[in-house]
Amino acid sequence: xxxxxxxxxxxxxxxxxxxxxxxxxxxxxxxxxxxxxxxxxxxxxxxxxxxxxxxxxxxxxxxxxxxxxxxxxxxxxxxxxxxxxxxxxxxxxxxxxxxxxxxxxxxxxxxxxxxxxxxxxxxxxxxxxxxxxxxxxxxxxxxxxxxxxxxxxxxxxxxxxxxxxxxxxxxxxxxxxxxxxxxxxxxxxxxxxxxxxxxxxxxxxxxxxxxxxxxxxxxxxxxxxxxxxxxxxxxxxxxxxxxxxxxx
Amino acid sequence: xxxxxxxxxxxxxxxxxxxxxxxxxxxxxxxxxxxxxxxxxxxxxxxxxxxxxxxxxxxxxxxxxxxxxxxxxxxxxxxxxxxxxxxxxxxxxxxxxxxxxxxxxxxxxxxxxxxxxxxxxxxxxxxxxxxxxxxxxxxxxxxxxxxxxxxxxxxxxxxxxxxxxxxxxxxxxxxxxxxxxxxxxxxxxxxxxxxxxxxxxxxxxxxxxxxxxxxxxxxxxxxxxxxxxxxxxxxxxxxxxxxxxxxx
DNA sequence: CGTATAATTGAAACAACTCAACACGCGTGG
DNA sequence: CCACGCGTGTTGAGTTGTTTCAATTATACG
Numbered sequence: 001x002x003x004x005x006x007x008x009x010x011x012x013x014x015x016x017x018x019x020x021x022x023x024x025x026x027x028x029x030x031x032x033x034x035x036x037x038x039x040x041x042x043x044x045x046x047x048x049x050x051x052x053x054x055x056x057x058x059x060x061x062x063x064x065x066x067x068x069x070x071x072x073x074x075x076x077x078x079x080x081x082x083x084x085x086x087x088x089x090x091x092x093x094x095x096x097x098x099x100x101x102x103x104x105x106x107x108x109x110x111x112x113x114x115x116x117x118x119x120x121x122x123x124x125x126x127x128x129x130x131x132x133x134x135x136x137x138x139x140x141x142x143x144x145x146x147x148x149x150x151x152x153x154x155x156x157x158x159x160x161x162x163x164x165x166x167x168x169x170x171x172x173x174x175x176x177x178x179x180x181x182x183x184x185x186x187x188x189x190x191x192x193x194x195x196x197x198x199x200x201x202x203x204x205x206x207x208x209x210x211x212x213x214x215x216x217x218x219x220x221x222x223x224x225x226x227x228x229x230x231x232x233x234x235x236x237x238x239x240x241x242x243x244x245x246x247x248x
Numbered sequence: 249x250x251x252x253x254x255x256x257x258x259x260x261x262x263x264x265x266x267x268x269x270x271x272x273x274x275x276x277x278x279x280x281x282x283x284x285x286x287x288x289x290x291x292x293x294x295x296x297x298x299x300x301x302x303x304x305x306x307x308x309x310x311x312x313x314x315x316x317x318x319x320x321x322x323x324x325x326x327x328x329x330x331x332x333x334x335x336x337x338x339x340x341x342x343x344x345x346x347x348x349x350x351x352x353x354x355x356x357x358x359x360x361x362x363x364x365x366x367x368x369x370x371x372x373x374x375x376x377x378x379x380x381x382x383x384x385x386x387x388x389x390x391x392x393x394x395x396x397x398x399x400x401x402x403x404x405x406x407x408x409x410x411x412x413x414x415x416x417x418x419x420x421x422x423x424x425x426x427x428x429x430x431x432x433x434x435x436x437x438x439x440x441x442x443x444x445x446x447x448x449x450x451x452x453x454x455x456x457x458x459x460x461x462x463x464x465x466x467x468x469x470x471x472x473x474x475x476x477x478x479x480x481x482x483x484x485x486x487x488x489x490x491x492x493x494x495x496x
Numbered sequence: 497c498g499t500a501t502a503a504t505t506g507a508a509a510c511a512a513c514t515c516a517a518c519a520c521g522c523g524t525g526g
Numbered sequence: 527c528c529a530c531g532c533g534t535g536t537t538g539a540g541t542t543g544t545t546t547c548a549a550t551t552a553t554a555c556g
Contacts, residue, residue, distance in 0.1 A: 128341035145393035146438030190394030
């Protein structure tokens with residue numbers, strides 16, 4: 001797979017995502033546009049934040065992929081979540097906040113300071129929804145690692161990425177740019193790259209996915225979701241009933 | 249192991265924890281005391297919230313143990329986090345929030361509505377710190393499941409519980425009440441109860457822990473932390489430097 | 497006591513890991 | 527333009543950690 005994405009960065013995807021989370025008023029859009037215009041480049045493999053360091057400012061990912069991760073003393077590495085355009089990192093309200101995870105750029109990234117929530121109630125709302133989604137995705141990651149098989153982990157994660165990229169307007173027809181190595185995927189899925197490789201081959205053979213030149217296509221996301229038992233993450237709106245409601 | 253804890257519920261532990269997170273003013277203490285006085289009992293195995301349902305009110309755990317969990321359609325179960333006295337659940341700011349996880353009582357529990365953050369800035373601060381800690385513990389759970397061996401998972405989780413219970417004044421001398429079955433532990437650790445059983449025996453043989461009659465003792469938390477490579481979760485204060493700082 | 501729930505044990509099967517080697521594409525510098 | 531090196535992907539064989547299934551023992555609780 002090719003690492004460096006050939007696609008042009010699309011600075012508007014961050015705005016697309018946040019607008020989808022809450023209807024932003026002019027003030028919010030203006031503040032975001034200003035901030036995005038000031039975005040700074042960060043090279044692949046460089047850190048945007050380091051675990052244990054003070055957080056001076058919440059950041060907004062404008063383009064490129066980053067990840068939250070933890071390194072163990074013996075060199076093992078675990079990716080906690082992926083950060084995509086429009087994602088926020090380091091949002092918190094306690095005084096003197098410390099980063100609870102390291103944030104590393106997986107591709108070349110551009111990121112800017114996230115405008116303060118006080119700018120506009122609609123922006124605060126978008127941030128709140130973003131935080132809630134983040135939490136939902138963390139929980140999904142826990143379930144993947146705790147109870148899913150290797151194949152399910154891969155399928156579920158790719159579906160999640162599709163879902164999230166769609167929100168930012170970065171996916172179409174079950175297809176999107178996946179600028180990761182198998183090793184990075186393995187670090188996110190709690191597997192070895194060798195095993196990820198084998199399971200990917202299996203998935204290709206079963207026609208569950210195509211992945212060539214950093215372009216991933218899921219020919220039938222619905223079927224795949226069925227197979228891995230996946231439900232989309234929802235954090236607001238009307239309550240839903242699950243098939244597995246139990247114990248009244 | 250004995251399921252039902254014999255110890256008396258201590259309604260003040262919730263207040264102890266929140267006071268430790270931020271210096272609470274009188275207004276905050278009064279609001280919390282009022283709320284705690286109104287706490288409702290919830291029987292073991294009953295749900296405090298159901299995934300996908302609307303959250304009417306954030307809740308504060310006053311006594312007993314609960315857990316956030318997800319059930320898979322095929323019956324597999326994954327505990328996401330434990331909820332101990334003084335823990336908050338369902339804190340969120342977006343409109344029409346939905347629960348992203350089911351919350352189930354592991355023991356008999358008492359819980360109350362969490363007073364609104366608007367009551368006092370110090371209360372809001374305590375909530376913010378609590379949220380940050382929650383996130384830190386979710387990340388720790390991800391690392392456990394993704395990169396730790398079964399033995400490390402057990403050790404690390406027990407150390408985390410010790411750390412958290414100490415904050416609420418519910419542990420002393422590396423010893424605390426652990427009102428869980430091995431099966432519940434397994435559901436939290438992404439293992440089977442059979443394997444948890446075997447690894448517990450091993451840990452006992454190595455004198456890493458004692459667990460009898462629902463009382464757990466870690467004879468040497470420091471050594472255990474060393475063995476599993478654990479660092480305490482911190483979310484505010486002075487930045488720290490890790491041994492594994494990399495790539496300037 | 498009797499019954500249900502939890503803990504324990506053993507044997508066999510399986511999923512994922514380790515180690516090591518090799519193939520491939522791509523950019524770099526000779 | 528080719529040779530080289532490096533990062534990435536691929537493959538095979540053997541090992542390990544964990545699960546499965548089933549049976550047995552211990553423990554709480556009515």
